[in-house]
Amino acid sequence: MGSDVFFIDMRASIKRTRLQKISDLMEKVKWDTPLPKKSLVAIKIHFGEKGNTSYIHPVYVRKIVDKVKSWNLKPFLTDANTLYVGSRANSVDHLVTAIENGFDYSVVGAPILIADGIRGASEEEIVINQEIYERVYIGTEIVNADAIVSLAHFKAHELSGFGGTIKNLGMGCASRRGKMAQHSEVSPKVNKKKCIGCGTCSLHCPANAIRVSDDDGKAVTFDDLCIGCGSCLVVCPQNALEIRWDTDGVKFQKKMVEYTMGVLKGKEGRCIYINFVTNITPECDCYHYSDVPIVNDVGILASNDPVAIDQAAYDLVNEQPGRTDSRLKKAHEPGANKFKALYPKIDPEVQLEYAEKLGLGTRKYNLIKVK
Numbered sequence: 126m127g128s129d130v131f132f133i134d135m136r137a138s139i140k141r142t143r144l145q146k147i148s149d150l151m152e153k154v155k156w157d158t159p160l161p162k163k164s165l166v167a168i169k170i171h172f173g174e175k176g177n178t179s180y181i182h183p184v185y186v187r188k189i190v191d192k193v194k195s196w197n198l199k200p201f202l203t204d205a206n207t208l209y210v211g212s213r214a215n216s217v218d219h220l221v222t223a224i225e226n227g228f229d230y231s232v233v234g235a236p237i238l239i240a241d242g243i244r245g246a247s248e249e250e251i252v253i254n255q256e257i258y259e260r261v262y263i264g265t266e267i268v269n270a271d272a273i274v275s276l277a278h279f280k281a282h283e284l285s286g287f288g289g290t291i292k293n294l295g296m297g298c299a300s301r302r303g304k305m306a307q308h309s310e311v312s313p314k315v316n317k318k319k320c321i322g323c324g325t326c327s328l329h330c331p332a333n334a335i336r337v338s339d340d341d342g343k344a345v346t347f348d349d350l351c352i353g354c355g356s357c358l359v360v361c362p363q364n365a366l367e368i369r370w371d372t373d374g375v376k377f378q379k380k381m382v383e384y385t386m387g388v389l390k391g392k393e394g395r396c397i398y399i400n401f402v403t404n405i406t407p408e409c410d411c412y413h414y415s416d417v418p419i420v421n422d423v424g425i426l427a428s429n430d431p432v433a434i435d436q437a438a439y440d441l442v443n444e445q446p447g448r449t450d451s452r453l454k455k456a457h458e459p460g461a462n463k464f465k466a467l468y469p470k471i472d473p474e475v476q477l478e479y480a481e482k483l484g485l486g487t488r489k490y491n492l493i494k495v496k
């Protein structure tokens with residue numbers, strides 16, 4: 126038997142607005158066991174990189190915040206800092222970007238807490254004992270929250286084929302060390318042309334794994350000492366430290382799933398998953414732009430099963446006709462796999478298969494349209 130995935134399309138009328146439909150959708154996935162009054166609920170969202178315009182609209186987010194408040198709970202919006210140098214790599218920049226993208230209290234009605242501290246080092250170690258990881262590193266405020274509402278923008282993704290609920294949780298809730306572990310196997314690489322030998326990285330390194338060499342006056346890393354915390358990446362004033370991106374798509378997705386397991390550990394029965402299958406861009410919202418969507422808006426899904434909701438969103442997108450004015454150059458016919466057409470070297474179903482194998486949910490679902 127499959128899990129229920131509730132669905133609203135994007136139609137609206139004078140009698141029933143999208144905001145009313147979102148409110149109705151939320152009622153379908155309310156926790157079975159009521160949480161104690163005033164429980165703290167983390168609404169995990171991606172605020173969008175500066176310049177990106179395809180992230181979830183803050184007015185929709187306010188409706189979800191209002192609904193959680195109506196259940197006598199205390200919601201806050203959250204995300205963890207990014208690994209790469211951009212407009213969300215530390216909490217100060219992250220908050221400024223979030224507010225400039227519309228996630229101000231006056232709009233969304235909830236405060237923002239960045240989950241992993243000012244430089245991404247505030248984390249909790251969660252023991253999971255799985256194939257790749259014995260333990261994973263999750264942003265402290267996500268772990269501290271009593272419950273989670275995952276608000277994922279479902280779109281194509283250059284590393285995992287697609288990004289939905291599993292990616293929003295597994296990658297999005299990881300601390301800097303956790304993100305580093307998922308993206309790369311080894312220490313950062315020094316770009317010798319950019320390095321000025323200032324030693325700031327060395328001062329911040331908790332493992333003595335990066336030092337300025339007496340030979341050439343440039344930083345040098347030591348793989349055997351590096352714990353992959355990523356601190357040096359954010360403090361270097363020259364952006365001279367680069368991530369050695371892990372190119373193995375299968376392992377990357379499995380790592381992401383194991384991190385999702387860590388995020389959800391201890392919160393069984395206290396999670397709601399929502400996928401906005403809208404603005405389905407060819408790349409993730411970490412880019413400072415948003416390209417034309419590969420298919421038209423499909424709708425919004427909600428479920429208590431993180432695997433079923435991603436499977437349903439994946440199928441719904443593939444059932445659509447592809448947009449010929451987008452980056453999608455083939456697989457335009459309904460039913461053709463849009464994600465494999467965009468990223469032929471990545472099998473996006475790895476994350477679904479592995480998540481089901483680890484018992485996070487089922488790929489079987491009952492799609493129920495909310496009237």
Ligand code: SF4
Pocket residue numbers: 315319320321322323324325326327337343344360361362363364365366
């Ligand atoms: S902080 Fe950057 S510029 Fe300074 S020594 Fe380290 S790598 Fe070089």
Ligand code: SF4
Pocket residue numbers: 312313326329330331332333334335346350351352353354355356357358
């Ligand atoms: S990633 Fe962390 S442990 Fe590794 S060199 Fe950089 S600061 Fe040091």
